[in-house]
Amino acid sequence: MRAFEDLVAEAADADVAGWGFAWLDGRATEERPPWGYARLLATRLAGVRSALDVDTGGGEVLDEAPVLPRRMVATESWPPNAARARARLEPRGVEVVETADGAAFPFPDGIFELVTSRHPVRPCWPEIARVLAPGGTYLAQHVGPGSAFELIELFLGPLPDRSGRDPDREATQAAAAGLQVVDLRTARLRMEIRDVGAAVWLLRKCVWWVPDFSVGRYRDRLRELDARIRAEGPFVAHSTRHLIEAHKIDESVQK
Numbered sequence: 001m002r003a004f005e006d007l008v009a010e011a012a013d014a015d016v017a018g019w020g021f022a023w024l025d026g027r028a029t030e031e032r033p034p035w036g037y038a039r040l041l042a043t044r045l046a047g048v049r050s051a052l053d054v055d056t057g058g059g060e061v062l063d064e065a066p067v068l069p070r071r072m073v074a075t076e077s078w079p080p081n082a083a084r085a086r087a088r089l090e091p092r093g094v095e096v097v098e099t100a101d102g103a104a105f106p107f108p109d110g111i112f113e114l115v116t117s118r119h120p121v122r123p124c125w126p127e128i129a130r131v132l133a134p135g136g137t138y139l140a141q142h143v144g145p146g147s148a149f150e151l152i153e154l155f156l157g158p159l160p161d162r163s164g165r166d167p168d169r170e171a172t173q174a175a176a177a178g179l180q181v182v183d184l185r186t187a188r189l190r191m192e193i194r195d196v197g198a199a200v201w202l203l204r205k206c207v208w209w210v211p212d213f214s215v216g217r218y219r220d221r222l223r224e225l226d227a228r229i230r231a232e233g234p235f236v237a238h239s240t241r242h243l244i245e246a247h248k249i250d251e252s253v254q255k
Contacts, residue, residue, distance in 0.1 A: 004226045007197035012215050016205040017080040019057025019119075028198040031189035033241045037118060037141040038064050040243075044114055044139055045069055052107070052131060054117040054140075058084035059096070061118045068092060069114075077101040077121070107131050119143050123170065125177035134250035138179060142170065144186060144240030148209060151191075151199065151237045155210045155221050167242040179246035186242045192234035196226040199235070 001007075014023055042065040045051055049070050053062045056074035058081050072094045076082040082098040089096055097106060101121060110133045117123070117140040128138050145165050153159055171181045193199050200222065203213045215222065229235055 001195060001230060004196060004223060007195050007226070008200055008215055008222060011197035011200035011204070014201055014204075016201065017058065018060060018084045019081065020060045023201060024198055027195055028191070028193045028202065030191045030239060031187075033141065033185075033187040033189065033243065035141075035185055035187075035243050037061075037243065040139065041065060041116055041118075042067070044116070044137070045072075048113040050112050050133075051114040051116060052105075052112045054115060054123075054128075055120045056085050056089075056096070057081050057118075059088040059094070062094070062116075063088050063092070068094065071095075073097060073107070073112075075099045075105070105131050110134065110136075112136060114139065116140055117142075123173075125173045125179065128174075129177040129179050129248055132179075132248040134248055136248045138174070138244070138246045138248075140244055142167070142242050142244060144242050147239040147241075148191065148202075148206070148237050151193070151202070151235070152209050154225060155203075155213065155218055167244065170242075170244065171246075174244070174246045178249060180249055181244065181246045183245035184242060186240065189239045189241065191237040191239055193229070193237065194234045195229060196222055199225055 038061055045065045046067040051069045051072055053074040056062055056076050059074060062074060074085055074089060074094055075097050076085050077099050079098065082096060086096045105127050109130050112131050113133050113136045115128050115132055115138045120140060120142065132138065143165055144167060167184055167186055171184055174181055200215060203210050225235060
């Protein structure tokens with residue numbers, strides 16, 4: 001394994017834009033959820049005429065779908081990601097809209113048959129329900145509670161509340177917005193971090209994990225992590241994910 005300073009310097013300079021994780025190949029791993037979100041997404045997109053992908057990142061997951069609907073729109077709130085998504089998706093006819101974090105969607109009511117998202121920042125259920133057509137579907141993979149807390153607490157110390165992003169709470173919120181949850185699946189997944197540079201890169205990319213992270217501020221903790229990995233092998237953490245599918249109730253059918 002290379003020297004601590006080399007690993008940290010390389011990770012500190014690496015590009016973290018977009019939502020791809022190829023930089024970690026050979027340096028960190030994470031189990032994939034059993035439901036295969038990218039495959040599910042591709043199947044659903046091929047069967048509708050209009051769709052919205054929320055918090056698309058750099059458009060990496062959406063771009064895996066071989067067939068896109070006639071009207072395909074993606075939103076992203078972080079400018080570097082939005083620029084990357086435009087470069088990737090606009091040649092395929094996708095409209096990429098840069099939005100403000102937490103703002104209402106700039107779209108009319110009931111315009112999309114399908115709304116999707118992989119790891120949304122915070123799902124706004126009333127807005128999702130508003131832009132869905134009657135009978136339309138929300139299909140998404142969300143980050144669950146307590147994800148990567150072993151790594152986060154290594155830097156921040158013990159955190160008392162791990163209940164954020166609870167899948168049952170999100171299902172209740174979806175129902176309150178007028179959506180009928182028809183599928184809710186959860187998974188706990190093993191993560192392995194094999195060198196300190198991978199940890200630096202992850203903490204730079206997932207800025208909400210340790211919001212004040214910088215190499216200078218946490219150099220001592222990084223040295224501790226480096227020594228631990230060299231002595232014991234990969235640092236193990238766990239992520240949680242949930243798949244949620246919800247339908248907008250078509251009141252005309254019910255009548």
